[in-house]
Amino acid sequence: MTKTLVIAEKPSVAQDIVRALTPVAGKFDKHDEYFENEQYVVTSAVGHLVEIQAPEEFDVKRGKWSFAHLPVIPPYFDLKPVDKTKGRLNAVVKLAKRKDVTDLVNACDAGREGELIFRLIEQYAGGAKPLGKPVKRLWLQSMTPQAIRDGFAHLRSDQQMQGLAHAARSRSEADWLVGINGTRAMTAFNSRDGGFFLTTVGRVQTPTLSLVVEREEKIRKFVSRDYWEVHAGFHAEAGEYLGKWFDPKWKKTDDPEGRADRLWNLREAEEIAHAVRGKAATVTEESKPTTQASPLLFDLTSLQREANGKFGFSAKTTLALAQSLYERHKALTYPRTDSRALPEDYLPVARNTFGMLATSGMRHLAPYAQQALDDNYVRPSKRIFDNSKVSDHFAIIPTTQAPSGLSDAEQKLYDLVVRRFMAVFFPSAEYMVTTRISQVVGHSFKTEGKVLVKPGWLAIYGKEAANEVEDGKAGDKGQPLVAVEPGEMTHTEFAEVKSLKTKPPARYSEATLLGAMESAGKQVEDEELRSAMQEKGLGTPATRAAIIEGLLTEKYMLREGRELIPTAKAFQLMTLLRGLQVEELCRADLTGEWEYKLAQMEKGQLSREAFMQQIQAMTEKLVKKAKEYDRDTVPGDYATLSAPCPNCGGVVKENYRRYACTGAGGNGEGCGFSFTKSPAGRTFETTEAEQLLRERRIGPLEGFRSKAGWPFTAEVTIARDEEAGNYKLEFDFGDDQNEESGEIVDFTGQESLGPCPVCGAPVYEHGGNYVCAKAVPTAQQPTPSCNFKSGKVILQQPVEPAQMKKLLDTGKTDLLDKFISNRTRRPFKAFLAWDAAAGKVNFEFEQRESKYPPRKTAAAAKTGAASTGKASAVAKKAAKPAAKKAATRKPAAGKAPSAQLAAVIGAEPVARPEAVKKMWEYIKAHNLQDPKDKRTILADDKLRAVFGKDSIGMFELAGVLGQHLG
Numbered sequence: 001m002t003k004t005l006v007i008a009e010k011p012s013v014a015q016d017i018v019r020a021l022t023p024v025a026g027k028f029d030k031h032d033e034y035f036e037n038e039q040y041v042v043t044s045a046v047g048h049l050v051e052i053q054a055p056e057e058f059d060v061k062r063g064k065w066s067f068a069h070l071p072v073i074p075p076y077f078d079l080k081p082v083d084k085t086k087g088r089l090n091a092v093v094k095l096a097k098r099k100d101v102t103d104l105v106n107a108c109d110a111g112r113e114g115e116l117i118f119r120l121i122e123q124y125a126g127g128a129k130p131l132g133k134p135v136k137r138l139w140l141q142s143m144t145p146q147a148i149r150d151g152f153a154h155l156r157s158d159q160q161m162q163g164l165a166h167a168a169r170s171r172s173e174a175d176w177l178v179g180i181n182g183t184r185a186m187t188a189f190n191s192r193d194g195g196f197f198l199t200t201v202g203r204v205q206t207p208t209l210s211l212v213v214e215r216e217e218k219i220r221k222f223v224s225r226d227y228w229e230v231h232a233g234f235h236a237e238a239g240e241y242l243g244k245w246f247d248p249k250w251k252k253t254d255d256p257e258g259r260a261d262r263l264w265n266l267r268e269a270e271e272i273a274h275a276v277r278g279k280a281a282t283v284t285e286e287s288k289p290t291t292q293a294s295p296l297l298f299d300l301t302s303l304q305r306e307a308n309g310k311f312g313f314s315a316k317t318t319l320a321l322a323q324s325l326y327e328r329h330k331a332l333t334y335p336r337t338d339s340r341a342l343p344e345d346y347l348p349v350a351r352n353t354f355g356m357l358a359t360s361g362m363r364h365l366a367p368y369a370q371q372a373l374d375d376n377y378v379r380p381s382k383r384i385f386d387n388s389k390v391s392d393h394f395a396i397i398p399t400t401q402a403p404s405g406l407s408d409a410e411q412k413l414y415d416l417v418v419r420r421f422m423a424v425f426f427p428s429a430e431y432m433v434t435t436r437i438s439q440v441v442g443h444s445f446k447t448e449g450k451v452l453v454k455p456g457w458l459a460i461y462g463k464e465a466a467n468e469v470e471d472g473k474a475g476d477k478g479q480p481l482v483a484v485e486p487g488e489m490t491h492t493e494f495a496e497v498k499s500l501k502t503k504p505p506a507r508y509s510e511a512t513l514l515g516a517m518e519s520a521g522k523q524v525e526d527e528e529l530r531s532a533m534q535e536k537g538l539g540t541p542a543t544r545a546a547i548i549e550g551l552l553t554e555k556y557m558l559r560e561g562r563e564l565i566p567t568a569k570a571f572q573l574m575t576l577l578r579g580l581q582v583e584e585l586c587r588a589d590l591t592g593e594w595e596y597k598l599a600q601m602e603k604g605q606l607s608r609e610a611f612m613q614q615i616q617a618m619t620e621k622l623v624k625k626a627k628e629y630d631r632d633t634v635p636g637d638y639a640t641l642s643a644p645c646p647n648c649g650g651v652v653k654e655n656y657r658r659y660a661c662t663g664a665g666g667n668g669e670g671c672g673f674s675f676t677k678s679p680a681g682r683t684f685e686t687t688e689a690e691q692l693l694r695e696r697r698i699g700p701l702e703g704f705r706s707k708a709g710w711p712f713t714a715e716v717t718i719a720r721d722e723e724a725g726n727y728k729l730e731f732d733f734g735d736d737q738n739e740e741s742g743e744i745v746d747f748t749g750q751e752s753l754g755p756c757p758v759c760g761a762p763v764y765e766h767g768g769n770y771v772c773a774k775a776v777p778t779a780q781q782p783t784p785s786c787n788f789k790s791g792k793v794i795l796q797q798p799v800e801p802a803q804m805k806k807l808l809d810t811g812k813t814d815l816l817d818k819f820i821s822n823r824t825r826r827p828f829k830a831f832l833a834w835d836a837a838a839g840k841v842n843f844e845f846e847q848r849e850s851k852y853p854p855r856k857t858a859a860a861a862k863t864g865a866a867s868t869g870k871a872s873a874v875a876k877k878a879a880k881p882a883a884k885k886a887a888t889r890k891p892a893a894g895k896a897p898s899a900q901l902a903a904v905i906g907a908e909p910v911a912r913p914e915a916v917k918k919m920w921e922y923i924k925a926h927n928l929q930d931p932k933d934k935r936t937i938l939a940d941d942k943l944r945a946v947f948g949k950d951s952i953g954m955f956e957l958a959g960v961l962g963q964h965l966g
Contacts, residue, residue: 002102005095006042006138009108009117012327013143014044017107020148033091041095045108049089050120052077052172054180066188071181071623073616077173079124089121096125096133104131105155107138110392111336111542112602115161116168137161139392142399143330164392166608167601174594174615178203181619182585185626186576190678196705197681199573200554204539205547206577207584207591209556211516212508212566213574217637222504227262228269232445232495234281234438239482240493243438243445245272257502261446266497273495276440281490285436292431294423294457296340297384297395300541301518303335303417308511311412312562315510315545321413322396331403331414336542337393341386350425351378352400357418360402365415368422368460377425384424392602397421419460426457434481440492449481507563510548517544520592536592555703568683575656579634580625584618639686640666643693646718646727647673652693659689675729679716680704692716692729699732700768700793713793715768732768745776753801754808757834758788763808768792770804790832790841795819799832807832812844819843828927837903838942845925895966900945915961 008014018028018035021042028035034043053059058074081089095101104122108114125131136155140147182201190197230245250260263269298306303322307313313321322335342350357369372378398418406414429452436447452458484490508516517538539547548564551557556570577586584590594615600606634656641652641659650673651666652659658677661670675692677684682703684692692698699715706712715732745766752762756772763772772788774781790807792799796818803813812833819828835842894909905918923929923937930936930951937957939947947960 001038001100003036003038003098003100004040004103004105005098005101006040006105006107007092007096007118007121008042008044009114010046010327011044013107014042016143016145016327016330017148018042020145021152024149033088034095041098041101043092043095045092045117045121046085046088048117048120049082049085049092050079050124051082052120052176053080054078067185067623067627070185070188070627071619072184073177073181073619077176079120081124089124092121093125096122096131101133103134103136105136105138105152106161107140109336110139110141110334112164112168112171112540112598113542115164116172119165119168134158141334141393143326144399144401147399163602163604167598170601170608170611170615171598173612175203177615177619178585178622181623182206185623186573189576189626189629197678198705199576201573201585202547202550203585203594204543204591205550206573207520207586207588208513208517208538208547209551209566209570210574210577210586211588212513212551212557212564213570215505215508216566216571219504219507224501224503225257225264226266227257227264227500227502228266229261229263229498229500230269230272230276230445230495231498232273232276232438232440233493234445234490235493236283236482236484236488236490238484241436241447241482241484243436243447246444246446248444266499269497272443273497276443276445276492277495279440279492281438281440281445281492283436283438283484283488283490285434285484287432287434289453290431290433291428291456293383293428294426295420297342297397297424298417298420299338299340299395300335301338301514301544302340303396303413304545305511305514306416307413308509308514308562310416311409313409313413314549315514316549317409318413319542319545321410325403325406325410325414329403329406329410330401331399331406332417333395333397333399334393335396336540337391337396338541339390339393340395341389342384342394342397343390344380344385344387346385346394347378347380349400350384350397353398353421354378354425356400356402357398357422362415362418365418365422365460368426372422372425377427379425381425423457423460426460427454429456429458430454436481436484438490447481451480507565509562509564511562513548513564514544516588517547520589536589536596538588538592538595540595568677568685568688572656572677572683575636576634579636579656580622580629582622582625585622639689641686641690641693643690645671645673646693646696647671654686654689659684659693671726673726675718679729679731680706680712692718697732700798702793702796704731713796744782745778747773747778753805756786756788757808757836758839759786761786763788763804765792765801770799770801787839794832803832807834807841815846843926897966898946898964900942901961901964904942904946909966912958912962912965915965916958919957919961 006014006017008017014035021040022028025039026037028037028040028042034041036042054072054074055076055078058072096104106115106118108118122131122135135158137158137160138148138151139154139156140151179200179202183199186199186201187197190199232243232245234241234243244261245263246261248260250258252258263272296302300319300322304313304315304318307318307321308315319335322332325332326335351373354369354372358366358373360366360369396417398414398421403410403414432451432453434449434451436449438445438447506512520536520538538544548557552559554569555567556573558565558567574586584594594611597606597611597614601608601611636656638654638656641654643652644650645652645661648661648664648671650661650663650668650670652673653662653666654677658674660674661672662668663670677689682701682705688698688701696718697715700713701716702713704712704714717730717732718727719730720726721728747762747764747766750764752764752773753770754763755761756763756774759772759774761772761774763770766776768791770790770792772786774786775784775788777784790799790804797816797820798818799813799816803816807813812831815829815831817827817829819830830843830845832841833844894911894914896909897905897907897915901915904922905915910918923943926940928938928940928943930938936951936953937943937947938951939949944950946964952960
């Protein structure tokens, strides 16, 4: 009997499909990697199982990155399994090749990326020739069981999906071509002086960065101007009201900061204020009703912007929460959408959703859902139901399934979507807007009032929250005005001049950057016009969060609060690309055109070949420009440092690669002094370069990389090079030169941080370390007798003096969370603690809570005796019943570990299984499994003494430990 193989994108989706199909297709049997019944075999990927790569003969390895090997434009792409999911790929391929499997269903996520995941698996399964089995497409907008069954009843044909498949492949190959060639060309350009200065470039990542850099340039160049406003208070019979002076004849000019109510001359402002004080005013006013419709339904980008503004969620976090609400809880429709409308046949579903909400446990919203049903608010509207505004996906709305067990963050996001969904069906909010003009001796003062008459959709948000809806624009209702009778003269009680300054444009937050990416940098405030432009945006709703995170990871941007700030590395890249005139990567709107062309390809309006030819041409141009350009003449907006040249006192200026002396006048050759802007792959900020030149030392600084690619932290100094007769830049790793040179260290006037754990002498700050006073030459003791020394920065984690003081006083620091593993590059948390056995400061890791009470051991008793405070008392109290119970148990037989093993797991007797368990805890805590082969354990100093060699296999572990137990 023939069967259909269904391939989902994730295991959880495969399980949902099985649950939905069981009532109509029969019971499934569960196997390790798949489910099967008489009609279907259902399996899944785990995201991407296969990735594209250049064929071996066209690929260039990292060590050979030079212009001689560029550009890399292979005639075709090979496929390569993703290392960590090879087992899953082999299992899926085996199922696809089964003889009884005659056709396939692509059940990956409904979008470009899901299409690519399936297509690459299918291609890989076929090998040299196509697999040749018919393919259908399951297209799901919702994950409820009925939606899945409906999807299987209306499978799309392979032909219908060709446009999306071509766009998916083209996007992947375009990103590879631009990313690989751009990154290698820019890295080769920046590494010509030696070293390896990795400079990553991306088809969407780099134009997005250009938006942030351009905004920062405007902020830095902005010159604030003083201006003045005149504010007056008027007395009417009914009470007081305020007004602001304005010029009724003012017209917009080329001055972007000009306004009708701004005065650029203090004297003029004071003359107006003086002229109107105590004078009578004639009043005219106009009142008219106005309405405000609710914001449109959410697409992913608008949801990410709203969640960032309201809750501070990053775009990545919002996407993960929305995906969980869609996939796991079945509470939202498909989130990776760029549409803000619903299909025209979705009205019955919308009504059913309101029915669910009216009977749900959400008491704060259920009455409004019932009101919408009772008053027939859920009816056809082109603003909501419009097929022409629905792409492959429609807007994000709640499903008919009420969720349960949501986390706090999931509940917040779900609530946001539910409110927006309900609000769009409610009537518009109605206001009465009054504009009052008070005329005083020829001067005009404006007063505006906006009174909410009928809340309409704002009722769903409540009075306090109304101001926050849609970036605060929705509820800007002002204050009601006191009445002024027709013909009544009012009196100017006071008039005062307010001094103000113009402000630079605001830095991007994730919310505003997402909006800028959506419109490719064009400042479009109107959301309906913005939605018409979004096909030409940077990236897609599904990829924008990852692009922003990538820029943060590569240290092109920093996140400070909610602001995104570009680094010196970002400015240097933009200077280079502008100098090379690679406009497609410098101008966001040009790159937006590529995204538009991919959207055209999805609709069958552009050929894949034509698009890829354009991408190849762009790639060749990028590499050609970089090859031909002279580095020393890259134009740019460079800084002049205020600190003088240390060698001759001349002016030091920035160029593309260096800060260099340009002589006394600032326009000459200078004395030859210069230092690189990017030592060891880390680019100085201008303020850092200024400090380094002024103080001849800066740091410790993080983010440097050795020639082998390892991260390191160091101070940087400018030191005299007697041989060259000039100054040069050097790294200072905090090693005490006094020790080697014999130079006496004077700690007079310094406050000790605490007693040395080795000898009891005082510990002080010294260079890049905390050192014992007896560990360096001093007047009292010229020959050091102690070896205690601990770095101020350990694995990129700064150790503040207060933490070192705590370590010296109590034995360990607070839990620190910014250590970066040299082996895995991953961040980890740990305490720093004095390890008496090893004679140095070591890591101590947070104990995971166990459901079993801890065994009472000598080591535990010792720790308990040293601890103080409430936490200790609570722990003792909780341990009493467990200890009582444990006292009746027969203790496990144990053997004394050798001295070498005791240094790792403790000195108390222990059985071999417990020793193995403790050893694995140590191995995992210190990341000692080989990243390429998890079955191999890499020895550190302690384990080398136990193993007798640098590494062992995991199956050798028990045998080796047996040799070290009694």
